[in-house]
Amino acid sequence: MPRTTPPTTTTGPAPTTATATALMTTTGPVPPAGSSSDAPAGGPVSPPWEELVTSALLGTDRRPPGGAPGTGPDSAAAALLDAAALHTVRRRAGLLPAPAAPRPGPAPADPRPALPEAARSRLAQLLADRAAPGGSGGRRGTAPDLTELIPQWLATANLHGYRAPDAALPPLLDAARARTDLRPQALTFAGPRGLWLAGLNPDWKFALRGASGSALLPEVTDLDAVRRLWEEGLFAERVALLSAVRAHEAEAALALLATTWPTERAEDRLMFIDSLRTGLSGADEEFLEQALADRSRNVRATAAELLSALPGSALAHRMAARALSCVSPGLTGTGPSVAVEAPHECDAAMQRDGVVALPPSGRGERSWWLAQLVESSPLSVWPARFGGRGAPEIVTLPVADGWGEELHAAWCRAAVRQRDAEWARALLGTPSTPPSNGPGTASLAERSKLLAVLPATERADWVAGFIAAHGLSEAFQLLGVCPTPWAEPLGRSVVDALDIARDAGSYPWSFSGVMGLAERCLNPAEADRLEVLTTTPDEPADASPGANGYWSEAFQRLVSTLRLRAAMDRELIPAR
Incomplete structure (x- = not known):
């Protein structure tokens, strides 16, 4: 150990604080004072370890270590460090090997077929994140973003029933640890061997929470x-x-x-x-x-x-009775309408049934209570309340006294909770109707939840019509609930809207989120048709500087990503 000579002091322990810390954190067992390790036969005599610690804490001027040889202003500090170095070497040399941990049991068998060689190489590439670096100014360039393709690759591999290569299990579990969206597909692909491995590493304990049906759990029949x-x-x-x-x-x-x-x-x-x-x-x-x-x-x-969420439950009937006393048919001029009389109190029975008495900041009490009653009531009670009218007619009735937004938002939440497609369809209205004028809520988040209730094909068709009528500026959340790969009408409407935005000289970076979705969700068969969009046309005079270059780059990346996805799918096709 090289000698380090600290500056001297006359007032206390400050110059030796680092020394004290080092002494107190040295690993290994502390030898008892006066033991043979303090003064081995034929070796130099050094003070006990406890004395060295005390000297370091108090300062060598106040408490010089015993037997410090030599003279000079730094001799005591140097002797302390020399003695500490000697003790450290002795202690480490005297450590005994720790007992071996029990050997883990063998990994369980995984009878699923092995990956084709090309798919195995592709998986290694995806997990290594070998995407080409983006260009300057935060631009991504034309190379596909490989990390964003991992979920699709895993879904396809699981569809074919492949098992994960043993060598890929550690990086696969690391990727799933970092990205929660990967976990369901990654754990399915990892299989029983991946869960066995996760049990040996605390960093992968998250996998055990999703171990349903795995070898780590007993048979549910036992x-x-x-x-x-x-x-x-x-x-x-x-x-x-x-x-x-x-x-x-x-x-x-x-x-x-x-x-x-x-x-x-x-x-x-x-x-x-x-x-x-x-x-x-x-x-x-x-x-x-x-x-x-x-x-x-x-x-x-x-x-x-x-x-x-159980329309036949006793709670649902209790909530319906309360809601029906608050919402009733009315007359506006000469036509039918909806009259609303919100609750004036939230009694103990309402609170027991889940009505939260205290509203959020900025929300009125009565509207807060009304919303909870309506969203917890079975939607089946409203047609009878309004003279046999169906959901499409009920949601278009005018609502008196400005209660319409509150009432429709509560009906939206009820439709989502009860998975009622008829009411979801009625509250969404036609896709060509602007959200602010629709029968339900204008909130895109709520409309996305309503869309998720509809069958997949109808959902995609509705969003395609919405984009055709209103463009992409409000469609991002709606696209997120559409099944992938996008059906042809939806994919075509997205690409057409992007092309229109480019020709109009729109600011290109505002569509980067939709473009990223298109890379992952468009049908790979669309790549050839999109080739024409990769060129760089002349920029309009009022366009953002360099906008068309960005658009061309983005479409090139889209085409190359679609072709890569097609190659990934081919590589995963089982050999015959």
């Missing part, structure tokens, strides 16, 4: 093993176990949950009751009704939400 893990397992294991049992037999999961429910922590009860969304049915009503009296507000709110 009742003794299920009960033992439920009572003794870690929280992540119990969540995965409950999900696995729920998927196999919903009522068995409910019975399992009931055995320990009174003794669970509030945050655990919330996670467990939320798992009942999968396979929710009338058989869950009794348990959820009891949870309405839970001591945790969040648990009560979740139980009420789940019960309101």
Whole structure:
């Protein structure tokens, strides 16, 4: 160890603070004072370790180490460092090897077929993130963004039922750790060997939470093993176990949950009751009704939400009775309308049924209570209330006293919660109608949720019509709920709108999000048709400087990404 001579001091320990820290954090067991390691036979005598620490803390002027040889202003400090170096070497040389950890059991077998060689190489490339670097000024260039293609590659590989190569499991788990959107597909692809590996590395514990049906969980038909893990397992294991049992037999999961429910922590009860969304049915009503009296507000709110998603539940009928007393047919001039009388109080019974009494900041109490009553009521009660009118007629009725926006927004949330396509369709209206004039809410986030209730083909057709009528400026959230690859009418409407935006000299970077979606969601077969858009036309006089160059670059990247996706799909086709 090289000698380091600190400056001298006459007032205290400041010059030796670093020395003290080093001494106190040195690894290894502290030898007992006076032991043979302090004064080995034939070796130099050095003070005990505790004395060195004391000298370092107090300062060598106040407490010089015993037996410090030599003279001069720095001799005590130098002797302290020399003694510390000697002790450190002795202690490290005397460490004994730690006992070996138990050898892990063998990895489980994975009978799925191996990847084709070309697909194996492609996976390694995607996980290594070998995308070409973007150009200057934050521009991405024309090369595909490989990291954004990983989800599609995994989905296709899982569709064909391939197993992950053993060498790819660590980078695959690392990628899934960094990106939660990859986890479901990545864990399916990793299979039982990936979960076995995740159990050996704390950084990959997230994988165990999604281990439903894996070799890490007992067979759901093995009742003794299920009960033992439920009572003794870690929280992540119990969540995965409950999900696995729920998927196999919903009522068995409910019975399992009931055995320990009174003794669970509030945050655990919330996670467990939320798992009942999968396979929710009338058989869950009794348990959820009891949870309405839970001591945790969040648990009560979740139980009420789940019960309101069951139109036949007693809670749904109680909420409907309250809502019907607030919303009724009326007359505006000579035509029918909707009259609204919002609640004047939020009584204890309403609060027990999940109505939150205190509104958010900036929200009126009565409108807050009304919205909760309407969104928790079965949509089936409104046609009878309004003289047999269907949803399309009801949502177009004028609403008195400015309550229309509040009432329609609540109906939107009810349609999403109850997965009612008829009401979702009515509240969306025709795609050509501007959102601000539509029958439902103008919120694009709410409209996206309504779209998700519709069948996939109808959803894509509606968004294609919306883009054709209103362009892309408000379509980004709507595109996110459309199934991929986009159907031809939707894909064509997106590309046409991008082309129109370019020809109009629009600011190009405002469409970068839609262009990124197109790279991942357009049908790869569209690549040849889009080739014509990769050229750089002359810029209009009022266009943003360099805009057409950006557009050309973006379309080149789109075409190259589509062709890469097509190649990826070919590589994953099983050999015959």
